[in-house]
Amino acid sequence: MTEHCSKARRKAGSSNSPAPAHGRRRTRALEALIDGETARADKLRQVDIDMKRVERLDTFGAWLLERLVRAFTARGCQTNVTGLNQDYRALIDELHAVKPEDVTEHRSNQLTYAMASIGQNIVSVGQSFAAIVNMLGALVVALLRVLVHPRSFRFTSLVHQLDNVAWRAVPIILLITFLIGCIIAQQGIFHFRKFGADIYVVDMVTILVLRELGVLIVAIMVAGRSGSAYTAELGAMKMREEIDALHTMGFDPIEVLVLPRIVALIIGVPILTFLGSMAALYGGGLVCWLYGGIDPDVFLQRLKDAITMDSFKVGMIKAPFMALIVGVVACVEGLAVKGSAESLGLQTTASVVESIFLVVVLDGLFAIFFASIGM
């Protein structure tokens, strides 16, 4: 039985539409028609596809024709394409040569895929923990080497980094902590006033700021501001092979790049924490005075009674550790950047998220520690 596939011909012809938006719709319509045509193939033994009226043929049309031929042939139906413009012979031959196994759909089981990605995520959490420990070890080695040969320490780099992460961060840190101090005081006064306990706002603000908020806010700000910068800088250096170049010149990138950055953070964050806490106390005091009617003299007197040296120390002791964790995570993620721009973005995000998470976890551990030693 010979059937003249006039429908297929018309469809193939319709792919030469000039308007792109139409073309897209027509390609879809053509595909649906061709798939519908192949569904009838069971009844047929021979098919002639007449392409005479096709004036122009692109890869999409040609591939659909090829798909049609393959579908008919696969069902034991002899297929002839006739009347094809000789200009397109090469295109058709090229597509005819595409191996069937290359175009089979690669779709894995959704469940397997979900399980696999859960597994990969768990493994990657473990790996990043190992990478952090590894970096800490490498830092200690670099530090010991620098202690033995103090002249090999990159002092210029340290000063440059201190300028970036500490000095230039001062205005924004002061502003944010000042505002946070104001907000806590305002909220405290608003609610404490109901019980006539306005004056205890001073206790709340000062203890909260000195023990927890000052250092936490500074650490989070530094993670977002300097941690992300470290990751992006080191990542870009990794992408541009600068780190490989350092290696091949006999330099240790940990000593040259990572150590000055982390030391700068360890020096800078406690200073920022101190400044930030003072700004928050100032903001709190200001709001107590203007909004709560607590005179500055009364505020200061109350402050002296409420806090001890321990409250101040608790905040300051935590600061260098926060700096260490932010710096180590940032540098680990920066050195983990692969060659692509996407990976630079991913690692920078990971750096900020991971370091803020670890800062909060570390703060919790410190809270337990200080509670148990009675500080």
Place this chain on the structure above:
Amino acid sequence: MAGGNGSKDVVIEVRDLVAGFGDHVVLDHIDLDVYRGEILGFVGGSGAGKSVLMRTIIGLIPKREGSIKVFDVDMGTATDAERQAIERRWGILFQQGALFSSPTVPENLQFPVREYLDLPQRLLDELAVAKLEMVGLDASVCEKFPSELSGGMTKRVALARALALDPEIVFLDEPTSGLDPIGAGEFDTLIATLQRTLGLTVFMVTHDLDSLNTVCDRIAVLADHKVIAAGTMDTMLASEHPWLKAYFHGKRAQAGHVARK
């Protein structure tokens, strides 16, 4: 100047080297010798592992098996101090230059020098200018940062940095890629001149048939994870290996031959 005869002083000796990523073995039991004072052109298809071999020799990729000896020192068992001594004796030109982006051009050149030698700033500055002029640049680039350089200038500055410590071996990763034919030809001449004046041994990963023809003393070919041939251009042209035939007798190679005739 043809290698392969006379006294053969091996500076890099690679034996039975295996390297790869994950399950993928890129280099499968490779042997390769590089002799003192030669320019070795290292060719192979894209993705065949030419750069992997170079990076394994210079220690950026860990090897799995085999041995790499540079100046008769086994890099696998060398102490840190021995390694560092070897690293002082080679210079590397990376494909994209890999200049440090924050310091200026002369500071880039002075960076390795500062680490190993204690020289006054004035001498460092003069040396930087001298090195830049050796690679065909003038002192005007001294004001510039690497991001302000053109592709060809970046390669030249990177070469100058590779030569900063007067190395004995220079590794070049596709030095002429991304340069126009004239620039590439000039760069080839530059490498040949520097090789003669400084007595360098050059290990050059390349795709450039003209470079192979004009400056390379010997050619080594990587295909199917192995070094399938090593020898002069004539050896390559005479070989019956299908990959070599395709590479050295292909259309592009023919065009090159015609152009030279």
